[in-house]
Amino acid sequence: MSEIPVYDPKVLTSLIGDDQQSINEYKSEFLKQCVPSLRQIAAAFNNNDKNAVKEAAHYLKTSAKAVGALRCANRLQEIEDSALAEQRAELKQHITLLQQDIRDVKKEFI
Amino acid sequence: MAGKRALASRHPQVVLIHSVDLESGAAVIVSQHMEDFRAFKEGEQAINAIKEFKPKILLLELNSVKESIAFYVSLVKEHNLLTYPHQVVLLCGNKEAGLAYAVCAKGSFYDYFVSRPIYEKFRLKSILNNLSKMLQIQEEATTLNDSYINALDTDIDELISEANSFQQNIHNSIENCRSALVNNGGHNNGDGEDVTEVLTPLISQIEDEVRKSLQAFIANLAKQKKTNKSHHQQLKKSVTAECKFIKDIPIEDTDGTTEAESDAPPSEELLKQAAEEQNEEAARLLAEQALLDNSILLGDEGAVEQAEKPKPKKILVVEDNHIYRDMIKKILSSAGYYVVEAANGMEAIKESNKLKFDLILMDLFMPELDGLNATKQFRKRMGKKDLPILALTGNKNKDLVVKWVSSGINGYIMKPSSKEKIIQAVEEAIHKKEARSS
Numbered sequence: 001m002s003e004i005p006v007y008d009p010k011v012l013t014s015l016i017g018d019d020q021q022s023i024n025e026y027k028s029e030f031l032k033q034c035v036p037s038l039r040q041i042a043a044a045f046n047n048n049d050k051n052a053v054k055e056a057a058h059y060l061k062t063s064a065k066a067v068g069a070l071r072c073a074n075r076l077q078e079i080e081d082s083a084l085a086e087q088r089a090e091l092k093q094h095i096t097l098l099q100q101d102i103r104d105v106k107k108e109f110i
Numbered sequence: 111m112a113g114k115r116a117l118a119s120r121h122p123q124v125v126l127i128h129s130v131d132l133e134s135g136a137a138v139i140v141s142q143h144m145e146d147f148r149a150f151k152e153g154e155q156a157i158n159a160i161k162e163f164k165p166k167i168l169l170l171e172l173n174s175v176k177e178s179i180a181f182y183v184s185l186v187k188e189h190n191l192l193t194y195p196h197q198v199v200l201l202c203g204n205k206e207a208g209l210a211y212a213v214c215a216k217g218s219f220y221d222y223f224v225s226r227p228i229y230e231k232f233r234l235k236s237i238l239n240n241l242s243k244m245l246q247i248q249e250e251a252t253t254l255n256d257s258y259i260n261a262l263d264t265d266i267d268e269l270i271s272e273a274n275s276f277q278q279n280i281h282n283s284i285e286n287c288r289s290a291l292v293n294n295g296g297h298n299n300g301d302g303e304d305v306t307e308v309l310t311p312l313i314s315q316i317e318d319e320v321r322k323s324l325q326a327f328i329a330n331l332a333k334q335k336k337t338n339k340s341h342h343q344q345l346k347k348s349v350t351a352e353c354k355f356i357k358d359i360p361i362e363d364t365d366g367t368t369e370a371e372s373d374a375p376p377s378e379e380l381l382k383q384a385a386e387e388q389n390e391e392a393a394r395l396l397a398e399q400a401l402l403d404n405s406i407l408l409g410d411e412g413a414v415e416q417a418e419k420p421k422p423k424k425i426l427v428v429e430d431n432h433i434y435r436d437m438i439k440k441i442l443s444s445a446g447y448y449v450v451e452a453a454n455g456m457e458a459i460k461e462s463n464k465l466k467f468d469l470i471l472m473d474l475f476m477p478e479l480d481g482l483n484a485t486k487q488f489r490k491r492m493g494k495k496d497l498p499i500l501a502l503t504g505n506k507n508k509d510l511v512v513k514w515v516s517s518g519i520n521g522y523i524m525k526p527s528s529k530e531k532i533i534q535a536v537e538e539a540i541h542k543k544e545a546r547s548s
Contacts, residue, residue: 014528015437029433052227058475063433066526
């Protein structure tokens, strides 16, 4: 996982161009979206609701991919896969690591 | 109404009925959002609550959609309840979303919400907000109508008494005439001149009275017509386009008169009219946008040619993640397309009823109604067989692609793709459709 870059700026540029203001707006919006999504994933995990975990992870994965938060997107895919396979221990580990991935994205964005 | 935390209301207008063994998470959301709310477990207690509170909004969250429908039917048929205007929202599990959608699409209930698991609590709040607004408008219209009918009753009473008095006056005049003739009988010299002399002023008097009475009568009728018009305008002001189906609002006829729809359900004509008005509005907005896009200025040479350019193609972007949806919208708008957004399959179906789209870009995994089921709805129920639908997906597994094609999806765009690839895929799909049509 560590070899996957935290952030690839080219992804966002290829989608919306190089207007810095728009880029910053989308980055900021993504960070805002991370907070409730992470809470939702954790709550669904605690309720043992694998479908809700999968849905919340899939939702955040879309914007993670779009803004180029690659490691985060990859982690969310792992979460989806673990939830689908009902591997609770792995799922817990991925959710914990997702928190760190989001912190890393934040550092890159700021 | 929103944002207030409330204890159990004494006279709830919103009532949720849930299964005995079901802890309703929706109840918490609604209680935080609405003041006049209470939840009851199904059974005698719930039936008594409906009887006592007569709620205007009823949320049904039983173990299955079938149980909810059966309970509602028993309330209406066996207990003879809910005989007043009310709206019902079905709360269901994720697996039954398609069934709940179908029930609501048939018009049996107002809407549905997936409460197990609760994924999008703001949608539930939004449904309740819309319902409250609609019911408030309906209530205002009813109050307005009641006051108008009371005023109308008084006016009609006055007109009747005026007509009676007019009749009496004519009767008196004729009686006077007869008396005058009788009194004059003894003085008649046989040449008829005296009778004429007596009758002429009397007839003039009757004519005069008839004219005066009729003038007053006509003036009152004109006043009545004016009041009718003013009432109709007031009603129009109080009712927005989205509430045209409210049952007791007089609708203007082609000849300018009004009709009251009483308790009848919204007619096909009314719905068609509302849809046409929405289409006209959309077409107007499109034309305005085209004008702005082309920067046409008054007096510019060639402005007419520019104005006659083809209208922009209309694309519906269906994606639950608002960040990605916004990006796609910007990309397509910058390429000259007119873009409408929807957050799930259900919204997509509503939008496509309002406007005829040239293409739909749709995420596959969404809450409420997912992309595959929405596509099936478009193809089978709505008859949109030729409408290009492209999937937005991060997965290109071959088996999945085969499944998508069998559901009616024409192609897919990987998430995320570059701006150029997205535009290229959209253009290709539209050209293919045009080639097929021609």
